[in-house]
Amino acid sequence: MSLKIRMARAGTKKRPFYHIVVADSRAPRDGRYIERLGFFSPLTPKDQQEHRLKLDLEKVKAWIAKGAQPSDRVLRFLDEAGIMKRPARSNPEKAKPKKKAQERAAAAAAAAGGEAAAS
Numbered sequence: 001m002s003l004k005i006r007m008a009r010a011g012t013k014k015r016p017f018y019h020i021v022v023a024d025s026r027a028p029r030d031g032r033y034i035e036r037l038g039f040f041s042p043l044t045p046k047d048q049q050e051h052r053l054k055l056d057l058e059k060v061k062a063w064i065a066k067g068a069q070p071s072d073r074v075l076r077f078l079d080e081a082g083i084m085k086r087p088a089r090s091n092p093e094k095a096k097p098k099k100k101a102q103e104r105a106a107a108a109a110a111a112a113g114g115e116a117a118a119s
Contacts, residue, residue, distance in 0.1 A: 003068035
């Protein structure tokens with residue numbers, strides 16, 4: 001059984017609120033979980049940190065020791081708390097323009113170059 005530390009959505013429509021839980025990776029997002037570790041309220045202002053994010057760090061450390069893997073968003077929270085290090089991500093190939101965008105840029109450059117020559 002692979003365990004994940006992830007967020008389960010709660011709250012009403014257009015008012016998100018997330019519980020940070022330990023769950024089996026096969027369980028539904030808002031379904032069954034093993035233990036609740038904290039909460040995250042994205043609509044709360046960032047200056048009210050105690051009402052925006054709360055984690056029971058001792059429980060988190062215990063579950064990580066048991067093999068639970070945090071999701072990407074939870075890993076960001078743990079990196080801020082100093083529990084785990086989030087690796088830097090860099091994929092410069094993904095940021096490059098694709099074929100059609102390169103063709104449009106070349107056509108625009110040719111059009112701009114033709115106008116400059118005509119003036």
